[in-house]
Each structure stands twice: as C-alpha cells, then as structure tokens.
Amino acid sequence: MLRGLTTVSLFAEDVAAAARWYTEVLGVEPYFTRPLGEQELAYVEFRLGDHQHELGIIDSRFAPGPRPAHPGGAVTYWHVDDVEGAFERLLSLGATAYEKPIERGPGFVTASVVDPHGNVLGVMYNQHYLDMLNR
Structure with a gap:
C-alpha cells in the first residue's frame, strides 16, 4: 500500500522566513513557490537528497487543524x-x-x-x- 515518501509537509506562520532558514540548512533554493497576495508566500517546496524527495512548507493558516502547543507527533x-x-x-x-x-x-x-x-x-x-x- 505505501510505496515511498513523496512529500514531507511542515507548517510555518512566516513561510518566507522558513524558506530562508531551510535554504541555509539545505544549501538549495526552493524549486517551487506559490504566492499568497503580493507580499506573502502560501507554500514553498524543496527537492533534496539522493532521491529528490520533496520538503514543503505551508502557511500555518492552511493547516488541517490547530497547531499543537508543543512540537511532537511523527x-x-x-x-x-x-x-x-x-x-x-x-x-x-x-x-x-x-x-x-x-x-x-x-x-x-x-x-x-x-x-x-x-x-x-x-x-x-x-x-x-x-x-x-x-x-
């Protein structure tokens, strides 16, 4: 049933700031961005690693539910x-x-x-x- 990792999605209140941080961490720019108005980003996506897995960062307002008070989960x-x-x-x-x-x-x-x-x-x-x- 599960065949492989496709996209890991993270959430951030400031997608542009998160994109800058991950650009520094990963050493690559996002290959895809989706604007949200003229000044904000709704989504950015990086491809990385040996298999070009996707790491996406989504504006927190589009999270499927409230963000937890403390980091955790998978x-x-x-x-x-x-x-x-x-x-x-x-x-x-x-x-x-x-x-x-x-x-x-x-x-x-x-x-x-x-x-x-x-x-x-x-x-x-x-x-x-x-x-x-x-x-």
Missing part, C-alpha cells in the same frame, strides 16, 4: 552522513534540541531538533539507506 528522519555534525549545525542556525544524538544499534544513529518555526526535524545515519543506494 518524526521524519533525513539521512545524513554525520549525525553529530548535522545536529550541531542545526543548533548553530537557531534550532533547539528535541532529542540529542543517540545510537539505536549498529549503523543507526538518530537526533532531532525543533526548527525556528516549531517543526520537528529528524536526522539519522541509517546503514539500510546506504545499502539501498548501493544496490
């Missing part, structure tokens, strides 16, 4: 080669620690942060991901 982990380095870089760019790096078993290390817009962002070293790329 955590999407993006593969990185150096979890500790990625975690520290995210903190240096204004994110706050959600879960410090922890080894989950041989070849699997996770960490997560809360971005400046209240979204949880996970990073993970995942040997299975690398094995799949090599096939």
Whole structure:
C-alpha cells in the first residue's frame, strides 16, 4: 500500500522566513513557490537528497487543524552522513534540541531538533539507506 515518501509537509506562520532558514540548512533554493497576495508566500517546496524527495512548507493558516502547543507527533528522519555534525549545525542556525544524538544499534544513529518555526526535524545515519543506494 505505501510505496515511498513523496512529500514531507511542515507548517510555518512566516513561510518566507522558513524558506530562508531551510535554504541555509539545505544549501538549495526552493524549486517551487506559490504566492499568497503580493507580499506573502502560501507554500514553498524543496527537492533534496539522493532521491529528490520533496520538503514543503505551508502557511500555518492552511493547516488541517490547530497547531499543537508543543512540537511532537511523527518524526521524519533525513539521512545524513554525520549525525553529530548535522545536529550541531542545526543548533548553530537557531534550532533547539528535541532529542540529542543517540545510537539505536549498529549503523543507526538518530537526533532531532525543533526548527525556528516549531517543526520537528529528524536526522539519522541509517546503514539500510546506504545499502539501498548501493544496490
């Protein structure tokens, strides 16, 4: 039934500010934007990684329900080669620690942060991901 990750959607009250932050984090500009009036953005989308997965940022007013008071819920982990380095870089760019790096078993290390817009962002070293790329 589930065939693969298509788009990860995050929400932000200021999409333009979130887009600037993620542009700095990712090192790429969004490839798609949808304006909301003349001064605001309703949506931006990045393509990233080995499979060009989509990361979208949506204006919070279009969220399907109220945003929670505290970050939580599902955590999407993006593969990185150096979890500790990625975690520290995210903190240096204004994110706050959600879960410090922890080894989950041989070849699997996770960490997560809360971005400046209240979204949880996970990073993970995942040997299975690398094995799949090599096939």
